[in-house]
Amino acid sequence: MNSLGKQFLVLTLLVIIGSILVAPVSAATTQVQIVKYASDGTTILSDRTLTWQQMRDTLPVLGDGVTHYYHQGPVFVDDPDETVEQALRWNPEESINVDTKDMGAVKGTNLKDLCNLVGGMSPGEELKILASDGWYKWIAYKNVYQYSSREGPIGITWYKNGLYPDSGYTDGMRMVWFADDSVNKLGPGGTGLHALGNWDWHEAADPQYWYYYISGGEYYPTTTGLSGQVVNRIYIYSDDAPPIQVPQLPDYPAPTDPNGDGLYEDLNGNGRNDFNDVVVFFNNMEWIGVQDGFGYFDFNGNGRIDFNDVIRLFEGM
Numbered sequence: 001m002n003s004l005g006k007q008f009l010v011l012t013l014l015v016i017i018g019s020i021l022v023a024p025v026s027a028a029t030t031q032v033q034i035v036k037y038a039s040d041g042t043t044i045l046s047d048r049t050l051t052w053q054q055m056r057d058t059l060p061v062l063g064d065g066v067t068h069y070y071h072q073g074p075v076f077v078d079d080p081d082e083t084v085e086q087a088l089r090w091n092p093e094e095s096i097n098v099d100t101k102d103m104g105a106v107k108g109t110n111l112k113d114l115c116n117l118v119g120g121m122s123p124g125e126e127l128k129i130l131a132s133d134g135w136y137k138w139i140a141y142k143n144v145y146q147y148s149s150r151e152g153p154i155g156i157t158w159y160k161n162g163l164y165p166d167s168g169y170t171d172g173m174r175m176v177w178f179a180d181d182s183v184n185k186l187g188p189g190g191t192g193l194h195a196l197g198n199w200d201w202h203e204a205a206d207p208q209y210w211y212y213y214i215s216g217g218e219y220y221p222t223t224t225g226l227s228g229q230v231v232n233r234i235y236i237y238s239d240d241a242p243p244i245q246v247p248q249l250p251d252y253p254a255p256t257d258p259n260g261d262g263l264y265e266d267l268n269g270n271g272r273n274d275f276n277d278v279v280v281f282f283n284n285m286e287w288i289g290v291q292d293g294f295g296y297f298d299f300n301g302n303g304r305i306d307f308n309d310v311i312r313l314f315e316g317m
């Protein structure tokens, strides 16, 4: 290679290295997928994906864009008396390491409203919030739906201090609790800050959902660890049984429901209600009658497969 070629190669490499160095480190997420799973944990009952703009424009908005919301960091106090130590670290007066955990003047969407897009949750169920970097957190039904004003609703925030996920809100979308200002006196003139204090969460959530900063074998409760960043998935694990499949007759395509009434007249799966469906039904009555989904062919609605179902199918052609 001549010297001009070497110079060109070096220059090219410098440009490539430079472009890697200035590549944006932002991993902000700009959309969230909400999935409701059946009780088997794998069957998808409902699935929606919203961009942050759709969240902003189609659902109620949490936050006014001016009010700052806070979480609480660990309270690093020790005491020889374990009970005293626990009380100090939970800090019920919400006075320590709160103003340092400013989540910003955030706006977002209530997690409950996102869940309701896919059929919502029922008491006792849990959901899992996942982030693009692999982080995840389990949340109980009661904390999504039955929050008090003290800890407030869980917001999936797409706005902070004038910035959106695609214009500089690099830790968005982020989980922020829209807590009230009732507990602490850390605001101007002794007013309260809107803060999810350690004790707020102690009172609101069951122990398995608490979060600790662990150092030197010591456990320090904190709510900052609850505040997941770059959130992009919400998985509801419901108690709902997976829907029963429509039985598919051997050697035929899947049956269809041409008139959309929930009964599957097209047993031979050719897309229409024809005489051959009646023949296929008659020839397979016994087999159909013992399938889990026989109800899709119970045309007289008496809870079993019988000859009258065949007649109904024939009459309805």
Ligand SMILES: [Ca+2]
Residues within 6 Å of the ligand: 094, 150, 179, 180, 181, 182, 183, 184, 194, 195, 196, 197, 200
């Ligand atoms: Ca509080």
Ligand SMILES: [Ca+2]
Residues within 6 Å of the ligand: 257, 258, 259, 260, 261, 262, 263, 264, 265
């Ligand atoms: Ca039908």
Ligand SMILES: [Ca+2]
Residues within 6 Å of the ligand: 265, 266, 267, 268, 269, 270, 271, 272, 273, 274, 276, 277
């Ligand atoms: Ca047919």
Ligand SMILES: [Ca+2]
Residues within 6 Å of the ligand: 298, 299, 300, 301, 302, 303, 304, 305, 306, 308, 309
């Ligand atoms: Ca019947």
